[in-house]
Amino acid sequence: MEYTCHSEYHELDLVLINSVANAFVDEQKLKNQWKALNYLSKPDFQKGEAEFNVFEKLLQSKGASILRQPQDAAVSIDAIYTRDAAIVTNFGVVLCRMGKERRIPEPKVQEVVYKKNNVSILGQILAPGTLEGGDVAWLDESTLAVGHSYRTNEDGIKQLKNLLAPFSIKVLVVELPHYKGPSDVFHLMSVFSPVDKDLAVVYSPLLPIHFRKELLKRGMELLEVPEEEFNSMGCNVLAIGPRHCLMVAGNDKTEALLRNVGCEVHTYVGEEISVKGGGGPTCLTRPIRRRL
Known part of the structure; x- marks a missing residue:
């Protein structure tokens, strides 16, 4: 069977997640951290x-194998959103350097999982660069x-370009708007979710014009999310999988x-694990490999 890491829509084969038990730990940790991390309100541990x-059972419905991030006292409750700490390529994982300061320990925790499971490491983003997987x-x-x-800066992008240059990978930079400012969780994938080779879900009011035109030029059909959603x-x-989608109810x-x-x-009902923390199903998963 052939695999790729260079896809957002082929059948999910291997994915990293972090359970509520490992990320939230207990009600006390949630109580201590939710305000400082800009959650809408405190998640409920049991409901979460x-x-x-x-959510995990739905992930497995297409036969995906699951890697689980271990509990680590160094990380915050944001560690439930596993996509952000790494980028996957066919040449190895790029460990990110988080733009949100409280999340800086997360890539190191993920690195242990990748090495344990023989997932190669291509490199890492170093200070002063920042790069988060939700922007990629x-x-x-x-x-x-x-x-x-605000989470991915010019230096982080430059380092990523240098890591990928030997493999002839084109890095298309998308200039994101200010929106709600530095404290908000706003990534490229907040407004763009590919679900097939020629289909993506978008929120055009916050989608940069140049990038929107590029998607149309590539023959993508864009499904426009209404403002109220x-x-x-x-x-x-x-x-x-292609046109096989997972989303918040x-x-x-x-x-x-x-x-x-x-x-x-x-x-899936995602009030506690998605809506309150601003992280949907793409954020809750770090796809590592997909089946062609």
């Missing part, structure tokens, strides 16, 4: 566990879109748009 159990998405086998945001994670859609209009173009859609 129930939500995550459903493959457009095709040789093109990587990278959002220049943006804050409820309507634009954060994870493909576990309650975004009925976006779900209907996906179904109308032939997508199979699964939903």
Whole structure:
């Protein structure tokens, strides 16, 4: 069987997640951290566990193998959002350097998991560079879109380009808007979720014009998330296979748009693990390998 790391939509084969038990730990840790980390309100631990159990079963529905991030006292409750700490390539993992200071320990914790499971490391982003996985998405086998945001800076992008230069990978820089400012969790994948080679879910009011035109030039059909479903994670859609989607429940209009173009859609209640922390299914997962 052939695999690739350079895809956001092929069948999910191997993925890293971090359970509520390991990330949130208990009610006391949630109580101590949620305000400082800019959550909308304190997640409920037991409800969060129930939500995550459903989410994990949906991930496995296409036969994906699961790697689990271990509990580590150095990381915050944000460590549930595993995508951000690393970028995967066919040449090895790039360990990020987080733009949110409280999240800086996370890549080291993930590095242990990758080495234990024989996933090679290509390199890492070093200070003063910052780079977060939520700002990075493959457009095709040789093109990587990278959002220049408050979480991902110019130096981090330059380091990533240097790491990928020997492999003829084009890095397409996407200049993201200010939106709510440095304290908000706003990544490229907050407004762009590829679900097939020629299909993506987008929120155009915050999608840079140059990037939107590039997607259309590539022949992508863009499903426009309505304004009322943006804050409820309507634009954060994870493909576990081509047009086989996983999304937060309650975004009925976006779900209907996906179904109308032939997508199979699964939903999970994500009030505690997604909405309150601003991290949908793409954030909750670090896909490592997909089946071609």
